[in-house]
Amino acid sequence: MTSPSSGEAVAKSSSGGLGWLLEQRVLLSIAVLAVLPWLLPSQALAVNVLIYGVVVMGYNLLFGYTGLLSFGQAAFFGAGAYFTGIAIGRYGVPWFAAVPIAVLLSTCLAAAIGIVSTRTRGIYFSMVTLALAQLVYYVALQASSVTGGENGLRGFTVDRINLFGFPVNFLDPVNKYYVLMAFAALAMWFQSRILNSPFGAVIEAIRENEQRARACGYDVERSKLIVFMLSGAISSLGGCMLALHLSIVPLDLLHYQTSGMIVMMVLLGGARSFFGPFVGAASFLILEDVISVWTPHWQLFVGAIFVLFVLFLPKGIWGTLLDTLRVGKARP
Amino acid sequence: MDLSLIIMQLLSGIALGAVLVITALGLTIVFGMLGVVNFAHGALFMIGAYAGLYLASLTGSFWWGLLLAPVLIGAFGMLIEFVLIRRLYGRSIDDPLLLTFGLSYILVEAVRIVFGSDGIPFPTPPQLIGVLDLGVGFFPRYRLFVIALVAVVLVVLWLALEKTRIGLIVRAGARDPTIMQVLGVDIGRVWLAIFGLGVGLAALGGVLAGPMRSVNPEMGSLVLAEAFVVTVIGGLGSIVGAVVAGLMVGISISLVALFAPEMATIVMFALMAVVLLIRPEGLFGVRGRTA
Numbered sequence: 352m353t354s355p356s357s358g359e360a361v362a363k364s365s366s367g368g369l370g371w372l373l374e375q376r377v378l379l380s381i382a383v384l385a386v387l388p389w390l391l392p393s394q395a396l397a398v399n400v401l402i403y404g405v406v407v408m409g410y411n412l413l414f415g416y417t418g419l420l421s422f423g424q425a426a427f428f429g430a431g432a433y434f435t436g437i438a439i440g441r442y443g444v445p446w447f448a449a450v451p452i453a454v455l456l457s458t459c460l461a462a463a464i465g466i467v468s469t470r471t472r473g474i475y476f477s478m479v480t481l482a483l484a485q486l487v488y489y490v491a492l493q494a495s496s497v498t499g500g501e502n503g504l505r506g507f508t509v510d511r512i513n514l515f516g517f518p519v520n521f522l523d524p525v526n527k528y529y530v531l532m533a534f535a536a537l538a539m540w541f542q543s544r545i546l547n548s549p550f551g552a553v554i555e556a557i558r559e560n561e562q563r564a565r566a567c568g569y570d571v572e573r574s575k576l577i578v579f580m581l582s583g584a585i586s587s588l589g590g591c592m593l594a595l596h597l598s599i600v601p602l603d604l605l606h607y608q609t610s611g612m613i614v615m616m617v618l619l620g621g622a623r624s625f626f627g628p629f630v631g632a633a634s635f636l637i638l639e640d641v642i643s644v645w646t647p648h649w650q651l652f653v654g655a656i657f658v659l660f661v662l663f664l665p666k667g668i669w670g671t672l673l674d675t676l677r678v679g680k681a682r683p
Numbered sequence: 684m685d686l687s688l689i690i691m692q693l694l695s696g697i698a699l700g701a702v703l704v705i706t707a708l709g710l711t712i713v714f715g716m717l718g719v720v721n722f723a724h725g726a727l728f729m730i731g732a733y734a735g736l737y738l739a740s741l742t743g744s745f746w747w748g749l750l751l752a753p754v755l756i757g758a759f760g761m762l763i764e765f766v767l768i769r770r771l772y773g774r775s776i777d778d779p780l781l782l783t784f785g786l787s788y789i790l791v792e793a794v795r796i797v798f799g800s801d802g803i804p805f806p807t808p809p810q811l812i813g814v815l816d817l818g819v820g821f822f823p824r825y826r827l828f829v830i831a832l833v834a835v836v837l838v839v840l841w842l843a844l845e846k847t848r849i850g851l852i853v854r855a856g857a858r859d860p861t862i863m864q865v866l867g868v869d870i871g872r873v874w875l876a877i878f879g880l881g882v883g884l885a886a887l888g889g890v891l892a893g894p895m896r897s898v899n900p901e902m903g904s905l906v907l908a909e910a911f912v913v914t915v916i917g918g919l920g921s922i923v924g925a926v927v928a929g930l931m932v933g934i935s936i937s938l939v940a941l942f943a944p945e946m947a948t949i950v951m952f953a954l955m956a957v958v959l960l961i962r963p964e965g966l967f968g969v970r971g972r973t974a
Contacts, residue, residue, distance in 0.1 A: 470963045478911040485908045486952035654788025661782045
């Protein structure tokens with residue numbers, strides 16, 4: 352169980368200064384996120400980058416590191432948001448309890464979808480995850496007495512929170528950003544732990560060669576199911592953050608267009624890299640922000656840019672940047 | 684429950700299923716030959732519906748729209764294969780899927796720019812307005828026409844694949860493209876034609892569905908999910924599977940709508956989950972051809 356992970360560790364430490372830097376990826380990422388509100392044109396954009404960054408990071412565990420192209424991640428993003436909203440608005444659960452409950456329930460949903468979808472391989476997996484996520488969408492649409500149906504979930508607002516005895520005004524954008532950033536930091540630490548664990552090496556082995564991983568004695572099906580659940584759990588935390596941020600949950604969050612957006616973000620930023628998802632989320636949202644100023648048809652340009660990325664820059668912005676840096680280091 | 688009502692609903696289900704069959708067939712033929720799942724299939728279905736509507740109003744006849752739209756959109760599909768998808772052969776199997784997904788964004792937005800975001804009604808051709816007395820009840824003529832036309836298209840496709848020389852090349856190419864190249868067949872041209880055929884079938888599905896539901900830029904997204912469900916149930920790459928699963932899904936949607944309307948949109952996904960748990964490769968899929 353340990354040999355692949357120790358091999359990875361050797362490869363990392365041998366690359367010298369950059370290797371050391373990469374090992375501090377959680378701290379570095381948090382540092383960048385901490386100054387983000389002052390780098391971006393608006394606070395609202397920064398909060399969205401934070402939320403979508405966490406969602407896409409969770410998705411990257413599945414797509415980037417395990418090589419499973421799911422088109423159903425919106426189900427967990429949406430589930431996290433809906434469960435948070437329902438717990439707070441309907442059952443009066445305090446917000447700090449609602450978040451773990453929502454993540455737990457979303458992980459159960461991921462287990463159910465994962466049991467069906469991880470039985471399939473290759474392109475089937477993409478189609479089945481898309482279809483099952485659409486099932487969740489239609490269930491939420493029909494169960495309007497609980498979810499609010501087409502109008503989305505309303506009627507829960509977190510305006511004032513109590514942080515270890517200190518009352519914090521949650522409507523203040525700066526306070527909100529840093530409270531949500533604590534969640535993002537937790538998610539990053541968790542993801543980094545997964546990737547550094549022997550299990551992290553197993554999922555990468557599955558991506559590189561499923562047959563060989565199986566031949567080495569790893570339980571491929573079980574590992575896929577576990578990574579599917581972990582990925583769903585992290586993405587659902589992003590959903591909880593969105594619910595706390597918006598105080599409403601739009602139904603469209605569950606639609607497969609949202610899954611597609613998550614796929615686009617991870618590819619723009621760079622799958623398989625730790626910080627790539629945040630770069631991808633930021634690029635996508637900035638692009639949307641900038642283009643929608645002068646045309647309502649921003650999807651046309653985003654689609655075209657995405658197609659160009661698939662054709663010419665499949666490693667994304669951050670992935671390509673890291674590659675060039677590594678090549679530069681290797682040359683004397 | 685009235686028996687004649689159930690029979691009528693069954694026929695409605697077959698009409699609905701017929702459109703699904705045609706659409707899913709395009710998806711499954713392209714996958715069987717090229718190993719590409721076209722995520723823009725739903726968007727091309729929608730473009731087909733718009734093209735049919737536009738051509739029908741241009742020529743003043745539904746029939747020209749029905750004939751020309753699949754041909755034109757099919758040619759457009761060949762252009763897509765030639766310019767974009769061809770570059771991705773030999774790369775990861777996920778790449779064509781991602782590319783066509785991005786393409787669907789472009790296509791949907793382009794239609795919004797040209798035709799606007801609102802739905803447009805698609806008039807039923809005057810010859811097919813009204814209902815026909817079938818003895819057990821009255822059934823819309825147009826839906827009967829859809830069932831008949833799809834049956835004809837299926838027979839023609841089957842004959843073309845099984846009885847002609849071109850069909851032989853196509854079937855052999857699906858099994859082993861390398862050997863076909865060694866034998867001197869230009870497999871690139873075959874793939875181009877097959878992709879065009881697949882997209883043409885999506886467009887045909889769009890034109891046929893037009894008068895049954897209104898035409899709007901978002902109609903493709905539901906169709907894509909439906910076509911996926913049908914191909915997954917039937918077995919990706921299997922033509923018989925697409926036909927059986929398409930009718931199965933259409934009929935179950937219709938019958939469930941009769942007893943529990945709120946479950947109608949959900950039943951096909953449940954059906955897919957059950958099939959996957961029992962046979963992960965689909966009803967007519969070949970084990971090991973899932974990658």
